[in-house]
Amino acid sequence: MAESKGDAAVAVVDDAGRTVQLSHPARRVVSLIPSATETLLAIGAGPLLVGRTRYDVAPEVQHLPLVGGSVDPSIEAIAALRPDLVVSWESDKRQQFRERLERLGVPIFMLRTQDTSDVYRGLRNLGVLTGHSRGAELTAARLRAELDSVRISVAALPRPRVLYVVFNDPPMTVGPHTFIGQLIDLAGGTSIFADATTNWPNVPMEEIVRRNPDIVIVPVGEFKGQALERLRAMPGWRTLPAVREGRLVHVPANLLSRPSPNIGKAARVLRAAMFPAFASAVHAADTAWPALSADGLAPTTVDGRAARR
Amino acid sequence: MSAGTSWAADTRAVPIARLLVLCALLGLAMLAALRFGAVPLSTIDVFDALRGSGSLVHQNILHELRLPRAVQASLVGAALALSGTTYQALLRNPLAEPYVLGVSSGAAFGAVVSVVNGWSQREVWALPLCAFAGAVLAMVLVFRIAWSVGHRLDARVLLLSGVVVSAFLVACIWLLLTFADDESVRTAVFWMMGSHSGASWRSVSVLAVVMLPTAVVLLWQARALNLLAIGEMTAAFLGTNVERSKWWAYAAATFLTAVGVSVSGSIGFVGLVVPHALRLLWGGDHRLLVPASALAGAAFMVSADTAARTVAGANELPIGVVTALVGVPCFVWLLRRPVNGANV
Numbered sequence: 001m002a003e004s005k006g007d008a009a010v011a012v013v014d015d016a017g018r019t020v021q022l023s024h025p026a027r028r029v030v031s032l033i034p035s036a037t038e039t040l041l042a043i044g045a046g047p048l049l050v051g052r053t054r055y056d057v058a059p060e061v062q063h064l065p066l067v068g069g070s071v072d073p074s075i076e077a078i079a080a081l082r083p084d085l086v087v088s089w090e091s092d093k094r095q096q097f098r099e100r101l102e103r104l105g106v107p108i109f110m111l112r113t114q115d116t117s118d119v120y121r122g123l124r125n126l127g128v129l130t131g132h133s134r135g136a137e138l139t140a141a142r143l144r145a146e147l148d149s150v151r152i153s154v155a156a157l158p159r160p161r162v163l164y165v166v167f168n169d170p171p172m173t174v175g176p177h178t179f180i181g182q183l184i185d186l187a188g189g190t191s192i193f194a195d196a197t198t199n200w201p202n203v204p205m206e207e208i209v210r211r212n213p214d215i216v217i218v219p220v221g222e223f224k225g226q227a228l229e230r231l232r233a234m235p236g237w238r239t240l241p242a243v244r245e246g247r248l249v250h251v252p253a254n255l256l257s258r259p260s261p262n263i264g265k266a267a268r269v270l271r272a273a274m275f276p277a278f279a280s281a282v283h284a285a286d287t288a289w290p291a292l293s294a295d296g297l298a299p300t301t302v303d304g305r306a307a308r309r
Numbered sequence: 310m311s312a313g314t315s316w317a318a319d320t321r322a323v324p325i326a327r328l329l330v331l332c333a334l335l336g337l338a339m340l341a342a343l344r345f346g347a348v349p350l351s352t353i354d355v356f357d358a359l360r361g362s363g364s365l366v367h368q369n370i371l372h373e374l375r376l377p378r379a380v381q382a383s384l385v386g387a388a389l390a391l392s393g394t395t396y397q398a399l400l401r402n403p404l405a406e407p408y409v410l411g412v413s414s415g416a417a418f419g420a421v422v423s424v425v426n427g428w429s430q431r432e433v434w435a436l437p438l439c440a441f442a443g444a445v446l447a448m449v450l451v452f453r454i455a456w457s458v459g460h461r462l463d464a465r466v467l468l469l470s471g472v473v474v475s476a477f478l479v480a481c482i483w484l485l486l487t488f489a490d491d492e493s494v495r496t497a498v499f500w501m502m503g504s505h506s507g508a509s510w511r512s513v514s515v516l517a518v519v520m521l522p523t524a525v526v527l528l529w530q531a532r533a534l535n536l537l538a539i540g541e542m543t544a545a546f547l548g549t550n551v552e553r554s555k556w557w558a559y560a561a562a563t564f565l566t567a568v569g570v571s572v573s574g575s576i577g578f579v580g581l582v583v584p585h586a587l588r589l590l591w592g593g594d595h596r597l598l599v600p601a602s603a604l605a606g607a608a609f610m611v612s613a614d615t616a617a618r619t620v621a622g623a624n625e626l627p628i629g630v631v632t633a634l635v636g637v638p639c640f641v642w643l644l645r646r647p648v649n650g651a652n653v
């Protein structure tokens with residue numbers, strides 16, 4: 001694939017198997033997927049973005065006009081921005097939305113967002129479509145190095161058995177083929193539900209009690225420690241040894257829920273959650289993380305004591 | 310000769326035997342609820358864990374998860390069936406059920422307010438408390454509107470005001486959810502589907518304390534319900550203080566529904582079908598029907614909850630799916646059964 005600076009036509013096959021052809025690299029892009037927005041920012045295509053959804057947290061895009069939610073955007077608001085590329089979900093089964101945008105002459109790129117290979121493929125494809133292949137290659141190489149260094153750093157350590165709590169009521173965790181499942185493995189842990197056959201399985205509370213995780217990891221968004229306090233009071237959860245003995249750790253939800261080039265940081269946050277010795281490294285390396293305050297990044301134990309201290 | 314008139318005259322043995330059968334069914338349903346789940350336990354395991362011996366995992370699962378859940382299911386099942394029985398008598402409408410007067414929409418509105426504002430994330434008790442407040446709000450609105458028409462409780466006016474208040478609150482719910490974040494929407498929708506997964510000893514003790522006196526009120530009003538079910542004029546001729554009895558019965562039934570729905574969300578079908586089924590089987594005397602529907606509602610709800618937890622493996626079914634899938638065929642069979650003189 002040649003460097004596509006300039007006005008040459010570009011074509012890629014998207015994650016839904018459709019061929020997306022542009023007569024020139026995109027100049028006005030609307031990303032409906034927060035992780036794709038982060039990918040575009042990482043490869044230097046941020047200035048091409050002309051709209052945002054209400055789930056985009058990066059400060060670089062906050063001045064852009066809002067097109068609505070990620071899965072329920074306003075087609076009129078999108079059309080009004082005259083984009084020459086819209087990035088949307090491969091998992092979105094609504095033909096109607098895609099057809100209406102296509103009828104308006106707006107090309108759509110469908111992106112899969114399940115595992116780490118989707119991150120690399122998304123980098124490559126979005127690089128081609130926006131004429132930023134070079135930036136995409138550099139970002140991919142940096143990400144590969146980041147993930148390798150995390151993997152090597154924990155290779156000799158005993159693997160804790162962890163429960164990653166996507167949602168607590170009813171309990172939902174991650175399957176082994178999601179990027180979070182893969183990152184837990186890479187960062188030196190074993191999910192107690194590594195045998196799950198679906199990506200986001202609902203699991204019975206009884207099975208959690210029986211499998212008895214060493215560490216419980218909870219992604220926490222705007223409600224912070226309050227959600228953890230609540231978990232600590234809930235039947236089933238409150239008697240888990242990991243919860244009683246202070247091995248309930250929270251990680252920033254915005255970082256952990258997005259399969260973007262930031263998964264290198266996510267891997268380090270997970271490693272610090274499982275191995276307290278690595279906590280200070282997370283703090284030092286990630287104060288530059290743009291979308292979150294440095295404070296929100298290091299894992300914190302439930303009693304509010306920062307693990308990095 | 311209907312079952313309703315025969316036993317009161319000659320013997321009390323038949324209704325007592327029927328209640329004992331229902332007690333035994335409830336006991337079996339409870340035992341099954343304690344035995345079956347992701348971790349299967351034998352009857353011996355169950356009794357060991359109840360006594361505080363045996364494996365710690367078993368004890369935790371039993372004391373923290375299964376026992377409060379089974380007790381909550383039985384109390385809510387009893388509350389809904391009692392309330393359905395009462396409404397069917399008062400409104401003289403076979404479609405009457407615990408949610409017909411908008412209580413569940415009110416509870417759902419309260420629950421959604423607490424979820425959207427993040428209160429439910431902070432405090433375990435915020436959601437049931439708000440749900441209860443919403444249920445009471447809906448109940449006050451419905452009765453206020455009905456009372457303002459002619460200053461008496463007319464069954465048709467009550468039903469209509471229940472329907473419109475409910476529709477209004479449902480619109481408010483969707484308005485709130487349109488602007489809510491994904492996690493709130495998920496929590497709210499899951500709550501609205503109904504489940505006993507949030508059961509705890511606290512929810513169970515609150516339920517029990519509130520339910521027992523309310524159930525006694527309904528037992529006390531059972532004779533008045535018999536007369537009201539025939540017609541308000543007849544009841545008045547036969548010496549019932551119609552308006553006072555109606556107020557007591559409406560208040561008790563609505564209160565039961567409100568408490569039940571605030572801990573478990575709205576679970577359909579139990580309050581509609583259990584009273585009908587018992588009436589079809591054993592006739593319409595409320596002196597038997599009131600206690601029998603409490604026991605049968607409890608047994609049905611506990612069994613449905615056990616099935617919801619276990620039949621689909623790790624994925625818990627919404628309990629409303631189970632109550633409808635099992636309840637409807639049973640009910641159709643009862644309806645089509647040849648009737649031997651018993652009236653409905």
